[in-house]
Every structure is written in structure tokens, then in C-alpha cells.
Amino acid sequence: MSTHRAIVRTGDTVTVATVPTPVPGPGEMVIAPRYAGLCGTDIQMLRGLRDDPAPIIGHEGIARVVATGDGVPASLRPGTLVAVNPTHPGDPGFLLGHNVAGLLQERTLLPATAVAGGMVVVLPESTDVTLGPLLEPLAVVRYALSQLRAAHPETLLIIGDGTVGHLAARAAARWLGERTRVVLVHHTEAGRRFSVGGPYPPGSSLVAGELAAALPGPVAVLLATPRDATVAALEAALAVTGPGTLIDVVGGLPPGARTALLPGVDLTAVRAANCGGRPDPALVTTTSGGVRLLGHRGVSNEHLRAAAGELARDPERYRDLITHRTDLDGAARIMTALRTGRNRIIDGHRLVKLSIEIDIRKDLR
Template sequence: MTGHRAIIRTSTTVAVGTRPTATPGPGELSIATLYAGLCGTDIQMLRGLRDDPSPVIGHEGIARVVTAGAGVPDWCAPGTLVAVNPTHPTDPGFLLGHNVEGLLQERTLLPAAALAGGMVLPLPAATDVSLAPLLEPLAVVRYALTELRAFAPRTLLVVGDGTVGHLAVRAACRWLGEDVRVALVHHTPDGRAFSRAGPHHADLLLGAGELATARWDAPVTALVATPRDATVAALEAVLAVAGPGLAVDIVGGLPPGASTPSLPGLDLTALRAANCGGIPDPASITTTAQGVRLFGHRGVANGHLLDAAAELARDPEHYRDLITHDTDLAGAARVMRTLAGSRHRVIDGRRLVKLGVRVNDREQT
């Protein structure tokens, strides 16, 4: 057993260290991450807001197959470019980067459950791997907008100005139609300034305090894409201002048993968990006593990932600038230490939306 470099988190710090490189057993796959991203849930783990045990995190990325164990499918040949769906729809034992070691390392051993469950997806050889940090979050947006499209919205209200929020703004015209008006609600003035300076911003840029005074064209759909400690408040703000026929997708995480007086008796966490990895299809949607159509989801289906890959290939420059920071493993560890100790997301004088991490530079040539 040899070793490889990895970003390892402990209870006290985050640093580049060495992990053992295991030879894959029957049904297992060893992959070399090319590019990976840092997700909002990763940042929550760094800040102690989640107790996921994996010492190596990272579930967004593109990798290349290195070696395969006995009995794997023939297409898993060394050199094959792959993405990994991080959320198994029926096996909670596989959650990449949470309870299974993730992609922020030079080699990742995928358990047999990943291949047997269809969680490993081959990608075209010409895929632009530098866009890998956007693949999984854009798949989340694909899932959300596919479900919201059924309500024929005239307004899409996006709450949360992180990666998913910005991707939703940019993909809305593609997946909801050119006539949908998009509003993006920001947490801070700096976030709104970043959006305003960007090349593809929403029709309406709002601060959190301006939501109550805005006016919408009905029907309204809302996408709540906030950190888990802000999701309930964001949902309450949307419920307070949107009119009849509102449909809401809760993408942001929730603490166990989350609820709101605005929707008495409704377990929001259970409602969100009712849709996992694209199952069921169509999604389970609850209509509340107030007439609000409400749903959420954890993870995406393989089809959402493939649709996102096709969209990035179709128009890469429409999305590329959302990768605001690009670095290697050592640089990523430094950024992660900074984020762990602060609620702010300004790195090297610039607002961080998405961090791209070059994990195996040698493998990309």
C-alpha cells in the first residue's frame, strides 16, 4: 500500500497530508480527481455546523479511472473520465465526502456500492474538466428548475447568492423560458455588488430587507438555496411576500425536525428528505393548507448530472466566471482554514463563490 496527498481535516485544523493508497478490491474503483470544488455543505462541515465523519471531504468534481477491481463493468477502463453522483438514493451508507472519503485527494477509493448503485458516470473525453466544480451544483439547479417548470412560473425568486443561487439565475432562461423574470435575494451588500458587476445577473437584485416591498408577476416559484442555519428564515420570508399559487423548492439544508409557525405541523426536514437522488420521479410535493406547493430534495439523479454536463459543454463561458478562485491542494487547504474560522467569504480580497481545486495536475495532460 502506497500513499497519496490529500486535504485532511481534523478537530483542530485542515492541512495537506498523506493518506494510504489502497488497491481496489472486487467491485471497487480507484480514481484520480482532476478538478474538484468546495461546496456550501463542505464549508458547514469546516465550521462545525455538521458532524459528518469523513476526514477527506469533497463531492464535486471530475476524475479519471486509475485502477479497477475484479468484476467492474468493462467501461471502467483506466483513463476513463468520470463524475460521481455523491448521493445514493437508497443507501445512506454512501454519501461521498460526508461518510465516505471524498475527492479532495489524489486518489479516491470508491466502494462497490457506488458502482453497483450506478453512481459512477462516464463522461465524454472532450469534457472541459476545469468546469468540474460547477457540474454537481448545476445538476441541483437542473433538478429544481425541472420540477418548478411544471407550475408555469412568470417569476422565479432565488433566495441565496451562493453557487446554486447564481447558477439558477443563469440557467433559468434555458430551463424555464425566456419570459420568466428572475429575482435574486442577497445576504449582504457585498454579495449584491458582486452580482451587479457580473455579466449575467438577475433581472432584479435584492437585499434581504427589500423582499417585503418587491412586487411579483404571478405565478411565483421560489428556490431557497441557503445554508442550513438560514433556510427556515429564508422560507418564512418568501411565504410572507408571495401571493397565491406559490411553489417553493427547498434546496438549502435544514436541521433535524425543522419547522415554522407559518406552516404549523409540517416537518420541513422530512419534507425535503422525501426526495432523494431523483427518487421519486416526479418529485413528492406537499400542498399546504395555505395553498403553497412545497417540496425539497437531497442530491440529484444521474440524468440531472448528464444534463448539467451537456449544458456546460454547450455554453461554458455563460458559467465559467462563477469559479472565482482556482488553486492547488495546498492553496485549497489555506482557503479552507480561512473559511473555517470566519463567517465571511472574502479570500485574497475577492468574494468567493466557487473554489476550483486542481488535485492531479499531472493527470490532466
């Protein structure tokens, strides 16, 4: 039996193990991840804040097709460079790296529902694969900013200084316009230092608690926070904005999440109303106070292609957000540190995006 290496979660441990390599059945395909990333939801899974069952996580990255089963389109022949859209809008049974095995391994099986559902996106051969870990989160930003653009914002307030927050701050000029002022609210002072010291600092860099004065409007808000911080971030945004504000709840939420500031609004339902980039325009909830809310899970293939085009157009605008680079063994060590610790300082500096280079052996380019 053929085997390959994978980062496996077992109980409280994270180790590199040898696992059987799958053979694709009808409609299925096997891909070889080339560069994969670790995102905020992955870290929540490592810390036990989510109960997603996949022992091999990872949904951000770029891969090559290795093998296909009968019925797979010829456009996805072995050797093709691809990205996988991790959120199937019509099949909740496929959520890459959450309920099916993800990309942090040398070979990943994609089930027929993902292939037939068009979740495999062909990329140009000229694609810079080293930026692969930024592709899916930048697609999330593309979807968010395309919706927030409807508010014609003078100010874009971003709460959350993870990968999505930083990508949104840098892409805002491109997708909202040069005149939109960006206010980025960080979780820690270390996060603010990273932003201020980087090549593309936002217009204003704040730390949580400093957001006190009303913002010049119209205002659009992007909440890029982990699920245990999203309600508090929403309340902070409501305190400095007014009627007509458009707020996108990108960050996760616990089931049935609510706030007394928006009576009668089920925030989880607001976020669940838009999935996989559908519908577009997104469904928006208008509260009794005139605040407009939307949220979304996942993106469309068009958002992924737009993100790939943006990375190709201006790669150096985003490259430094990949702060840590390693292989499978190094990634297991970092994931263990993230699981047991509660900050994102790894090897002496702040982790924004971890890039994992995966050995695809010599049977592919």
C-alpha cells in the same frame, strides 16, 4: 505501501497530509480527481455546523479512473473520464465527502455499493474538466428548475447567493424560458455587487431585508441557503407570495425544522421525501394555505448528464462563477480561512466557487 496527498480535517485543523493509497477490492474502483470544488455543505462541516465524519471532504468534481477491482464494468476501465454522483438513493452509507472519503485528494476509493449502484457517470472526452466543480451544483439546479417549471412561473425568486443560487439565476432562461423574471436575494451587499457587476446579472438583485413587495405571479421559489438560514428564507418567501406558489427547499435544514407560518408541516420530512433525483416528478406537499412545497437531496445521473451538456453548450455563461483557483496546498489555506472566519471574502474578493486542481501524476492523461 503507495501513498498520495490529501487535504485532511483533524480536529480544528486543515492540512495537506500523506495518506495510504487504497487498492480496489472486488467491485471497487480508485479514481484520480482532476478538478474538485468546495461547496456550502463543505464549509458548514469546516465550521462545525455539521457532524459528518469524513476526514477528507469534497463531492463536486471530475476524475479519471485509475484502477478497478474484479467485477467492475468494462465501461469504467482505467483512463475513463468520470463524475461521481455523490448521493446514493438506495444506500445512505454512501454519501461522498460526508460519510466516506471525498475528492480533495489525489486518489479516492469508490466502494462497491457506489459502483454497482451506478453512481459513476462516464463523461465525453471533450468535456472541459476545468468546469468540473460546477457540474454537480448545476445538476442540482437542473432538478430544481425541472420541478419548478410545473408552476409556469412568471417570476422565479431565488434566495441565496452561493453557487447554486447564481447557477439557477443564469440557467433559468435556458430551463424555464426567457420570459421568466429572476429575482435573486443576496445575503450581503458584497454578493449583490458580484451579481450586478457580472456578465449575466439577474433581472432584480436584492439584499436580505429588501424583499418586501408582493411578486407578480405565478411565482416559483428556490431556497438555496445554508441550513441555519433556510427557515428564515422560507418565511421571507411566504411573506411576498400567495396560494399556488411552488417552493423548492434546496437548502439544508436542521432536524425537525418547522415554521409557525406552516403549522403541522415538518420541513425536514418534505425535503427528505425526494432523494437522488427520485421520484420524478418529485413529491409535493400542499399546505392548508395552498402553498406547495418540495425539497430534495441529491440528483439523478440524468441531471448530471444534462448539466454536463449545458456546460458544454455555453461554458462562458458559467465560467466566471469559479472565482478562486488553486492547488491542494492553496485549498487547505483557503479552507482554514473559511473555517475561522464568517464571511466569504478570500484574497480580497468574494468566493463563489473554489476550484482545486489536483495533480494526478504522470500515470494518467
